[in-house]
Amino acid sequence: MEIPYTVSTRPDTGLWNAKIGIWLFLASEVMLFGGLFSAYIFLRIDAAPGMWPHGLLNVPVGAGNTAILIISSVTVVLAWASLKMRRYRAYWWYMLVTISCGVIFLTVKLAYEWPQKFEHFGVYIKPGALGKYEKYLGNERRAEKGMEPRIEITGHLHSQTAKEYEVALDPVNADPDNPAMDRPHFLPLAVTDKIATIEKADVERATMFLPTHSAYFASYFTITGLHGLHVLGGVLVFIYMWLPVSKKLYQRNPEHLANRVEVSGLFWHFVDLIWIFVFPLFYLL
Amino acid sequence: MNNPPDISQDPKEYEEYAHGVQKHVRGYLMVGALLLTFTAITVALSYVDFGTRKANIGIAMLVATLKAGAVAAVFMHLAAEKRLIYRILIFTGFFVLGLFWLTLLAWYDYPIFR
Numbered sequence: 001m002e003i004p005y006t007v008s009t010r011p012d013t014g015l016w017n018a019k020i021g022i023w024l025f026l027a028s029e030v031m032l033f034g035g036l037f038s039a040y041i042f043l044r045i046d047a048a049p050g051m052w053p054h055g056l057l058n059v060p061v062g063a064g065n066t067a068i069l070i071i072s073s074v075t076v077v078l079a080w081a082s083l084k085m086r087r088y089r090a091y092w093w094y095m096l097v098t099i100s101c102g103v104i105f106l107t108v109k110l111a112y113e114w115p116q117k118f119e120h121f122g123v124y125i126k127p128g129a130l131g132k133y134e135k136y137l138g139n140e141r142r143a144e145k146g147m148e149p150r151i152e153i154t155g156h157l158h159s160q161t162a163k164e165y166e167v168a169l170d171p172v173n174a175d176p177d178n179p180a181m182d183r184p185h186f187l188p189l190a191v192t193d194k195i196a197t198i199e200k201a202d203v204e205r206a207t208m209f210l211p212t213h214s215a216y217f218a219s220y221f222t223i224t225g226l227h228g229l230h231v232l233g234g235v236l237v238f239i240y241m242w243l244p245v246s247k248k249l250y251q252r253n254p255e256h257l258a259n260r261v262e263v264s265g266l267f268w269h270f271v272d273l274i275w276i277f278v279f280p281l282f283y284l285l
Numbered sequence: 286m287n288n289p290p291d292i293s294q295d296p297k298e299y300e301e302y303a304h305g306v307q308k309h310v311r312g313y314l315m316v317g318a319l320l321l322t323f324t325a326i327t328v329a330l331s332y333v334d335f336g337t338r339k340a341n342i343g344i345a346m347l348v349a350t351l352k353a354g355a356v357a358a359v360f361m362h363l364a365a366e367k368r369l370i371y372r373i374l375i376f377t378g379f380f381v382l383g384l385f386w387l388t389l390l391a392w393y394d395y396p397i398f399r
Binding site for chain 1: 302303306307309310313314316317320321324325327328331332334338341342345346348349352353356357360361367368369370373374376377380381384385387388391392
């Protein structure tokens with residue numbers, strides 16, 4: 001028995017079934033990401049001064065990934081339009097570009113961005129010991145300018161003993177009084193060879209840039225991780241629609257394949273739409 | 286049960302149909318270029334000091350909303366969709382705003398943090 005209304009429209013809704021299905025699914029997705037974004041707002045508004053890091057992510061890489069997702073959104077809609085015009089060869093190529101974009105996005109995220117964070121180290125200094133590390137924090141000048149205090153020293157963990165951490169400093173802590181360090185740089189600056197020795201007795205918390213580092217990284221990894229899972233899901237569906245099995249469907253009923261591509265494309269555009277908000281919220285602001 | 290494909294087998298009619306779709310394709314490409322441009326603008330604006338952090342966030346979110354609106358209206362075809370889809374989205378908007386409102390309530394619940 002054939003599944004009804006895969007191509008023809010239902011008289012009562014005026015739509016084919018999968019179209020309603022995907023929009024109901026996207027409605028549930030809005031609630032899922034809405035919950036996470038509202039948690040983000042809550043955590044950010046309530047963050048104590050200096051507790052919401054700024055400028056720790058690689059902006060050119062994030063912007064590049066945004067461009068990749070936008071390009072893939074264009075190619076998936078072109079793939080659908082090609083099917084509508086019965087140009088299977090063009091569809092095949094557009095779909096291949098879309099899949100490649102998804103794979104590049106995930107590779108950049110999982111093989112470059114996240115591992116880079118896992119290697120980075122941050123030390124939160126106890127409020128009473130902040131003055132001792134003034135040469136790495138530059139808080140006197142910041143206070144004069146009415147800026148939030150720095151309470152964390154970041155860089156690469158060089159070595160540690162039972163009593164001390166030795167940290168190869170990020171430029172922001174190596175040269176904290178330089179006004180150029182007040183705002184994040186577009187091109188990330190490499191860790192310096194200046195080493196700071198921090199006594200463990202002065203440390204409130206020390207960790208790599210993991211979800212346990214701060215509410216910022218907890219939200220970053222949760223939201224980008226969930227978003228990445230959506231990208232992976234979309235790529236797997238697109239691969240199925242790109243394989244020869246879908247060509248058989250095209251030969252049997254091209255409009256059915258076009259509709260399948262339309263609903264999976266709607267999902268893909270939604271994934272792009274989420275990233276449009278994720279990118280400025282985490283990378284730029 | 287399924288309808289036959291909605292494209293005519295007649296070469297002349299097919300040509301007209303393909304030409305109509307081709308017009309949409311040009312629109313998709315233009316919106317894609319616009320989105321890429323606005324991404325560059327978002328990055329550039331984040332390095333401009335608008336006085337307060339709140340102002341910078343507000344401006345970035347405004348640009349992001351414009352971009353998201355273009356994706357929804359053109360790529361997701363919401364500019365001309367069936368009424369039922371709009372109804373689903375109105376309900377979704379209502380509930381997601383409720384969710385954000387609950388966050389606001391929670392914020393006022395714990396004055397000890399401020």
